Amino acid sequence: MTDRPREIETLIEMMARLPGLGPRSARRAVLHLVKKRAVLLVPLAQAMQQAAETARECQCCGNITTTEICEICTDPERTTGTICVVEDVADLWAIERGGVFKGRYHVLGGTLSALDAVGPDELRIPTLAARVRDEGISEVILALNATVDGQTTAHYIADALADTGVTLTSLAQGVPIGGELDYLDDGTISAALKARKGF
Amino acid sequence: MTDRPREIETLIEMMARLPGLGPRSARRAVLHLVKKRAVLLVPLAQAMQQAAETARECQCCGNITTTEICEICTDPERTTGTICVVEDVADLWAIERGGVFKGRYHVLGGTLSALDAVGPDELRIPTLAARVRDEGISEVILALNATVDGQTTAHYIADALADTGVTLTSLAQGVPIGGELDYLDDGTISAALKARKGF
CATH class of the missing domain: 3.40.1360.10 (Dna Topoisomerase Vi A Subunit; Chain: A, domain 2)
Known part of the structure; x- marks a missing residue:
């Protein structure tokens, strides 16, 4: 049904496989990339190429x-x-x-x-x-x-x-910094109460 | 503060400039890409390269x-x-x-x-x-x-x-297919009423 060029269609399909992106946001991202070819698409393609060539797991810790x-x-x-x-x-x-x-x-x-x-x-x-x-x-x-x-x-x-x-x-368990009790789950509040400390 | 390799940092910064992605989702996407290097990162880099080389505006309509x-x-x-x-x-x-x-x-x-x-x-x-x-x-x-x-x-x-x-x-203006009146803005309802047609 679509009359999009194959190259664009392929790019949209691959972008849609990224976490946090679906078909709709992939289309939007690809359109943005194609419009900003010189400042975004070309450098991003190069950055990906470079990451693909160089990135590996640390032999010691897995980072x-x-x-x-x-x-x-x-x-x-x-x-x-x-x-x-x-x-x-x-x-x-x-x-x-x-x-x-x-x-x-x-x-x-x-x-x-x-x-x-x-x-x-x-x-x-x-x-x-x-x-x-x-x-x-x-x-x-x-x-x-x-x-x-x-x-x-x-x-x-x-x-x-x-x-x-x-x-x-x-790690210590308890109330997150800035957390409001009313929005916390019961388990967290119970854990924070049990692990209470002197004020 | 970050001890990420420069190549990964660059890729995250560029991905974060896509519409719909922020720093957090860009980090997630890049981590996913690096983990799936063979099946996702390499093909995506190639797809971007190809799109960058071939995509242009139609001289007639701008598509x-x-x-x-x-x-x-x-x-x-x-x-x-x-x-x-x-x-x-x-x-x-x-x-x-x-x-x-x-x-x-x-x-x-x-x-x-x-x-x-x-x-x-x-x-x-x-x-x-x-x-x-x-x-x-x-x-x-x-x-x-x-x-x-x-x-x-x-x-x-x-x-x-x-x-x-x-x-x-x-284009005709009116109630979208599957639209519920209660969730529509007043302007749309008024426009749909004015443009009402025989049932």
Whole structure:
């Protein structure tokens, strides 16, 4: 039914496969790109080409990098001895935006899931145990999502690291900064009450 | 603050400039792209490259095409004699999805706007008048948006084409298919009432 050129149609179909974009917003984005060919479409095509050629997983922690070992793992300014375990690179980025954590990371690449047949070997858990032993790690922060899968994975990792003697910690649970009690779920409020502290 | 590689950072910044994407969704999209490098990032980079090389404006109607004259203007199956005037290529695509209109188009590329210094010469209005004379057009459908700028532009075009003797029509206004009266604005309901027809 459409009389769009094949090249444009292909581009729309591929853009529609990005998270957060559907067919409608993909059409809008592509039209915008084609209209701003010189300032947006050409540079974006080049940026994608370059990312495709250079981006890879850090051989140490699983972060996205353009080198063998990522900038965080090789940064001499960052403290050694503490590893923050996250599910995904997006979580690493989120913690980095906070700017508080100065140690190293370990990106699992997902959570354990019997349904999706994701076992420990799919998840960079064996390399975590190896790092804890080899790098002289004293604390592992389990910064996994507060979901069932996330917490299951956290417990599995705690078991797997039990005989290394490393200190295991997890993120505090409670009311988010700026959060209004009326809009919070009951579970969060109960958790915040149980973990109440002196004022 | 971020320790992301420069190539990834550049890609995120460019993606965030697309309509409908902000910094957060751009990060998500880029992470998805990098994870699916072979099946998504590489083909998308190539599709963009190809679109950048081939996409241009139809010399006749202003549609996006990869040839000198677009597929709609050269399609022998489509009727001549009727031109549908739209503001933007997105509107042309929307009408094509309807599948009812079988004539040719003329894409203005915007609306007249004193504030943004958009005059008739910026808008492919002179070429519209030329087409009406040269192609033996009998009807011009003014399918412009029902906004102040759209309707101002429609009136300007009607004036500009007055001495050609061409029949001018515009889209019907009324209740959208599937529309609920309670959710419609007062202007639409009033327009639908005034234009009521026999049941």
